[in-house]
Amino acid sequence: MVGLKGDVTKWRKCPSCLTHLSGRRLMPIRRRSYSRSSDGKSEPTSYSRTLKFVSTNRLRFAPAPTGSLHIGSARTALFNWLYARHTEGELVLRIEDTNAELARPELIDNIHRSLEWLQIDFDGEPVRQSERTDLYNDAVEQWLADGLAYVDDGAVRFRVPNEGTTSWEDAVRGNVVFENRHIEDFVVRRSDGSATFFTANAVDDLDLEITHVVRGEDLVNVTPKVIMLRQALGATDVPEFAHLPLIVNEQRKKLSKRRDDVALENYRDRGVLATAMINYLALLGWGPPDDIEIRPVEEIIELFELDDVNPSSAMFDAKKLEAINGEYLRAMNPQDFTQALQPWIEDQPWSDMVDPTRLAKVAPLVQERTRVLSEAPPQLDFFFMESPEIDHDAWEKIMLKEEAALILESVHKVFVDTDWEVDVLHDALRTIGESHQMKLGKAQAPVRVAVTGRSVGPPLFESMHALGRETVLARIAVARQMLADAQK
RNA sequence: GCCCCCAUCGUCUAGUGGCCUAGGACACCGGCCUUUCACGCCGGCAGCACGGGUUCGAAUCCCGUUGGGGGUGCCA
Numbered sequence: 268m269v270g271l272k273g274d275v276t277k278w279r280k281c282p283s284c285l286t287h288l289s290g291r292r293l294m295p296i297r298r299r300s301y302s303r304s305s306d307g308k309s310e311p312t313s314y315s316r317t318l319k320f321v322s323t324n325r326l327r328f329a330p331a332p333t334g335s336l337h338i339g340s341a342r343t344a345l346f347n348w349l350y351a352r353h354t355e356g357e358l359v360l361r362i363e364d365t366n367a368e369l370a371r372p373e374l375i376d377n378i379h380r381s382l383e384w385l386q387i388d389f390d391g392e393p394v395r396q397s398e399r400t401d402l403y404n405d406a407v408e409q410w411l412a413d414g415l416a417y418v419d420d421g422a423v424r425f426r427v428p429n430e431g432t433t434s435w436e437d438a439v440r441g442n443v444v445f446e447n448r449h450i451e452d453f454v455v456r457r458s459d460g461s462a463t464f465f466t467a468n469a470v471d472d473l474d475l476e477i478t479h480v481v482r483g484e485d486l487v488n489v490t491p492k493v494i495m496l497r498q499a500l501g502a503t504d505v506p507e508f509a510h511l512p513l514i515v516n517e518q519r520k521k522l523s524k525r526r527d528d529v530a531l532e533n534y535r536d537r538g539v540l541a542t543a544m545i546n547y548l549a550l551l552g553w554g555p556p557d558d559i560e561i562r563p564v565e566e567i568i569e570l571f572e573l574d575d576v577n578p579s580s581a582m583f584d585a586k587k588l589e590a591i592n593g594e595y596l597r598a599m600n601p602q603d604f605t606q607a608l609q610p611w612i613e614d615q616p617w618s619d620m621v622d623p624t625r626l627a628k629v630a631p632l633v634q635e636r637t638r639v640l641s642e643a644p645p646q647l648d649f650f651f652m653e654s655p656e657i658d659h660d661a662w663e664k665i666m667l668k669e670e671a672a673l674i675l676e677s678v679h680k681v682f683v684d685t686d687w688e689v690d691v692l693h694d695a696l697r698t699i700g701e702s703h704q705m706k707l708g709k710a711q712a713p714v715r716v717a718v719t720g721r722s723v724g725p726p727l728f729e730s731m732h733a734l735g736r737e738t739v740l741a742r743i744a745v746a747r748q749m750l751a752d753a754q755k
Numbered sequence: 756g757c758c759c760c761c762a763u764c765g766u767c768u769a770g771u772g773g774c775c776u777a778g779g780a781c782a783c784c785g786g787c788c789u790u791u792c793a794c795g796c797c798g799g800c801a802g803c804a805c806g807g808g809u810u811c812g813a814a815u816c817c818c819g820u821u822g823g824g825g826g827u828g829c830c831a
Contacts, residue, residue, distance in 0.1 A: 329831090330831095331830080331831045333830090333831080363831060365830095365831080366830065366831075369830090369831085419829095420829085421829085422829050423829095424829095440759095440760070440761090443759075443760080444759090445758075445759075446758085449757070449758050449759095449827095450758090451827090453828095453829095454828085454829045455829095456829085457829040458829060459829080461829090463828095463829070463830090463831090464830075464831045465831095467831095468831090483825095484759095484760070484761090484824090484825065484826095485825055485826070485831095486825095486826090486831085487759060487760070487825075487826080488758070488759060488760095488825080488826045488827075489826085489831090510760085512760095512761080513824075513825070515824075517766095519823060519824065520824075520825095521824075521825070547767095550767060550768075550780085551767070551768095552767090552768095553768085554767075554768045554769060554779090554780095555768095555769090556769075556770095557769090557779095558768085558769060558778070558779045558780075559779085559780095560767090560768085560779080560780055560781090561780090577768080578760075578761060578762095579760090579761050579762060579824095580760095580761070580823090580824065580825090581766090581767065581768090582766060582767075583767095584766055584767065584781070584782085586766085586781065586782060587766075587767065587780080587781040587782080588781095589781095590780085590781055590782085591780095591781085593794095597794075633793090634794095635793060635794045635795095636792065636793045636794080637793095646792095693790075696790080697790085700790095706790090707789090707790050708789080708790060708791070709790095710790085711790045711791065712790090712791070714790095715790085715791065721791090721792095722791065722792085723791050723792040723793085724791070724792070725791095725792085725793095726790065726791085726792095727790055727791070728790070
């Protein structure tokens with residue numbers, strides 16, 4: 268137990284802390300190792316169950332509600348969660364709204380929604396700093412009474428000694444040392460009476476019995492201050508600190524709201540899956556020992572160690588995120604993929620025309636061509652629009668060649684009464700192409716442009732089959748007419 | 756300015772004194788497959804910032820240089 272000055276019960280308002288008051292809980296630690304089977308999938312191969320009795324870890328994720336959840340905050344939340352789950356410890360959500368403007372409900376809702384989307388869950392109710400002002404005030408009064416702090420222009424400053432050092436052993440960075448003489452007397456209570464970040468931080472980490480503080484590297488320099496306050500509160504111990512490397516942009520600068528695309532919800536809206544986001548974020552500053560990057564979160568939990576986090580900053584690479592997302596998308600079964608597409612389909616101007624049966628049939632055609640879900644609907648529009656939107660460049664490139672009109676003429680003639688089966692259409696077009704000394708790759712081009720409006724897209728014969736004979740013939744007829752008109 | 760931190764392919768990483776002729780992934784470039792585009796497969800390009808130590812031996816340990824980043828608020 269940490270020692271506290273004054274009335275100890277005053278610090279114990281949280282019911283979840285009762286267990287801690289009565290002593291540390293003991294628990295077994297399970298470890299699991301993975302190996303790769305020949306098909307490249309991972310599976311647990313050995314379990315060693317060590318009945319090692321340790322106290323329960325308590326971690327916290329402590330965002331300031333400044334808007335939509337930042338990618339960097341999401342990574343911090345994730346690493347806290349991974350370690351808490353890895354050690355079968357507890358994770359507390361603490362909203363740092365000591366500043367009145369930050370206590371707005373919609374900002375706090377956003378944090379909850381984002382974390383829920385990522386499936387990062389917490390133990391117990393969220394702690395709101397705005398509701399704990401009495402605790403902070405008591406602490407400040409105590410420091411004042413003990414002569415550890417003084418009033419300055421209405422604010423209260425903590426007296427920092429001019430000598431000695433403050434240091435800690437960081438799980439990521441090793442020993443970090445600050446000379447006290449470089450630390451100024453800092454404000455612990457503003458002149459408006461509200462507590463500052465330092466005070467709330469120190470008081471809450473102690474009160475909530477936090478054992479591991481996992482946060483961004485941008486907070487290293489506040490750590491000595493928080494340690495001093497913690498000691499001034501009577502604590503003799505220090506939690507384990509792990510300062511995670513910053514996530515940076517191409518210019519190697521800390522990801523910022525102004526310059527960079529940092530809102531988690533933007534990625535969600537573009538069609539990045541939460542599972543893929545988690546997987547990618549876990550790879551920023553950490554790597555699995557076996558080099559297998561894409562794997563279920565359960566395995567990441569098993570393998571994750573704070574000690575293994577590397578200290579240098581990591582660039583956020585949207586391309587790699589999308590590559591990983593593409594893998595997750597391809598791994599889905601077609602029904603789930605179709606289902607996942609729904610919100611993006613609904614956003615389309617042609618969404619009223621969508622026939623669910625046809626959608627179920629054609630969505631899988633673009634599944635392996637999709638890296639983020641928002642890319643899919645534009646590939647599917649011609650299935651549902653009255654007539655395809657003709658891409659100008661594709662038309663110029665493909666249709667202005669003389670053989671285009673000939674191919675379309677032959678195709679129209681044959682398609683009128685051929686069996687409407689994928690294989691049959693395939694063979695028919697190949698035969699037509701051969702009669703013009705063209706390989707199928709070339710022969711299909713004008714048909715594709717006529718039917719889909721573009722030179723690239725999902726497999727043509729499957730597409731035509733889904734569209735039906737009538738529609739395909741009509742679109743070919745329109746294209747032929749356009750070519751004829753252009754001749755005049 | 757002062758304080759703190761960081762340094763392996765373009766990027767994310769593996770590597771913790773000999774297994775390293777430095778491995779994987781993304782990106783990029785070829786090729787194969789092929790009805791376009793993708794997917795998949797095969798191959799290629801590319802890195803231990805530099806200089807000193809320590810050691811029989813250093814990407815790995817130490818020191819320095821250079822470069823980069825973060826902080827320096829009565830924001831958090």
